[in-house]
Amino acid sequence: MDPAENISGEELFSVSTDSLHFIQKAPCDLFRCNRSGQYVLFVAQHGILGRPAIDRLQFYGTENLYVRVEDAAFYSQMLRSRLDDLVQNPNVEASVKAKAVQAVCRDVMRRAFDDPRGPFIKQACDVIVPTVDLIVNNEEATKYLVRLTAFDHATYVHSTNVGIFGVALARLFFGQDSSHDMHNLGTGFFLHDLGKCRIPIEILNKPGRLTPEERLVVNCHVEEGYNILGENGIITDEARTITLQHHERDNGTGYPHGKLGSDIHPYARICRIADIYEALTAERPYHQRRTTFEALKIMKEQEVADVDQGIFAHFIRLFMG
Ligand SMILES: [Fe+2]
Numbered sequence: 001m002d003p004a005e006n007i008s009g010e011e012l013f014s015v016s017t018d019s020l021h022f023i024q025k026a027p028c029d030l031f032r033c034n035r036s037g038q039y040v041l042f043v044a045q046h047g048i049l050g051r052p053a054i055d056r057l058q059f060y061g062t063e064n065l066y067v068r069v070e071d072a073a074f075y076s077q078m079l080r081s082r083l084d085d086l087v088q089n090p091n092v093e094a095s096v097k098a099k100a101v102q103a104v105c106r107d108v109m110r111r112a113f114d115d116p117r118g119p120f121i122k123q124a125c126d127v128i129v130p131t132v133d134l135i136v137n138n139e140e141a142t143k144y145l146v147r148l149t150a151f152d153h154a155t156y157v158h159s160t161n162v163g164i165f166g167v168a169l170a171r172l173f174f175g176q177d178s179s180h181d182m183h184n185l186g187t188g189f190f191l192h193d194l195g196k197c198r199i200p201i202e203i204l205n206k207p208g209r210l211t212p213e214e215r216l217v218v219n220c221h222v223e224e225g226y227n228i229l230g231e232n233g234i235i236t237d238e239a240r241t242i243t244l245q246h247h248e249r250d251n252g253t254g255y256p257h258g259k260l261g262s263d264i265h266p267y268a269r270i271c272r273i274a275d276i277y278e279a280l281t282a283e284r285p286y287h288q289r290r291t292t293f294e295a296l297k298i299m300k301e302q303e304v305a306d307v308d309q310g311i312f313a314h315f316i317r318l319f320m321g
Contacts, residue, residue: 007031007039012066013115015075017054019107020065022086022100024050027078031066032057039066069119076123079104083130087138098144101131105163109156109190113197118232121194125187125234128163132186135167142168146318155196155204158278163190165274165318172314173270181238185267188239192246192271195225219255222247238267246271250308261308269308273299273315292319 012031026049032042042057042065043049057065067075083104087097104127112124135142145164166189167182174180196204199221203214210218225243229235245268248254250261280295290298296316 007068009033009039009066011069012039013069013072013111013120014064014066016064016103016107016110017057017062018103019079020049020054021051021103022096023079023082024048027082028067028071028075032062033064033066072119072123076108076119076126079108079123080126080130083127084133087130087134094138094140095144097134097138098141098148101134101141102145102148102160102164105131105160105190106157109160109163110154112191112194113156113159116194116197116228118234121191121229121232122234124191128187128190129183131163131190132167132182135164135186136171136182142171142318155193158282159190159193161278161282162192162271162274165277165315166190166192166271168318169270169274169311169315170267172317173311181236184236184239185242187235188242188267189271189274191225191229191235191239192243192275193221193225194228194243195221195223198224198228219247222256238265241265242267242271244268246275248272266308266311270311273311277315 015030026043026045026047028045030042030049031039034040043053083101086092086100108120108124108127111120135145142164146168163186167186170180170182170185170189196218199218203210203217206214222244226240229240229243242265244256245259245264248257248259248264248268249272250264250269252258252260276299277295280290280298281292283289296319299312
């Protein structure tokens with residue numbers, strides 16, 4: 001299985017083995033890193049992958065496989081079409097769909113945040129489509145997804161979770177109104193914090209309170225994200241607006257422009273509610289995670305005083321039943 005393959009790590013990108021559980025045949029050549037740090041072929045394109053092979057890898061502590069950078073677009077097309085098949089298969093349980101979608105989403109989001117080059121942002125956009133389809137069409141799977149949101153403070157995990165909450169809330173809020181392009185909207189939710197990839201990590205992960213200067217640096221992430229998404233031209237202006245406006249507050253005390261309620265795009269207001277909830281319920285260096293009940297109570301009594309109560313009422317429905 002391991003013919004010597006002289007390939008350098010710079011020509012490869014990593015994919016988490018978690019994200020490959022549901023794939024039966026390798027979409028392209030997949031490599032692994034051996035104990036000497038060399039990249040060797042693990043399975044060739046179209047070779048059998050499947051759960052036993054992935055379980056065996058994970059048993060030996062292998063968390064990542066590697067794909068050639070030149071295969072990035074092809075890999076993401078294959079991933080998207082196989083995820084589409086899984087999401088639309090009526091014989092697959094909702095919990096299995098939710099698990100696969102969440103694992104793939106986390107993996108492509110990690111990559112987009114680590115290396116926000118066009119092909120990797122495009123990969124995230126591709127995978128967001130079946131994820132949005134699952135949330136819009138499958139209530140049971142959405143409940144699993146909401147439960148699967150992990151207690152981890154990495155930015156890409158936060159963004160994946162906000163994406164899931166944002167799409168689920170938009171679906172409830174807009175109901176049958178088909179004038180909202182949920183794929184486009186979902187892309188904005190999932191990538192709302194992409195600008196944080198340009199903020200120094202020591203500030204992002206600082207355990208204590210930020211100084212006023214550091215706070216200003218962090219606040220730049222909204223404009224940075226807006227610019228990155230503009231540079232790549234992959235995403236629509238509406239989705240970019242979510243990135244730019246998700247820290248605006250209805251009472252005008254938000255940033256970057258201190259906009260007042262009706263000037264803030266409704267998509268950005270939905271994103272803000274999902275963002276606040278996720279921040280309260282995630283484990284962070286500076287506070288312990290709250291339960292769903294505690295978080296909703298805090299939001300009702302304090303945080304959401306300046307947010308549209310109509311949107312918030314729909315958000316609460318996500319956790320009922
Ligand atoms: Fe943000």
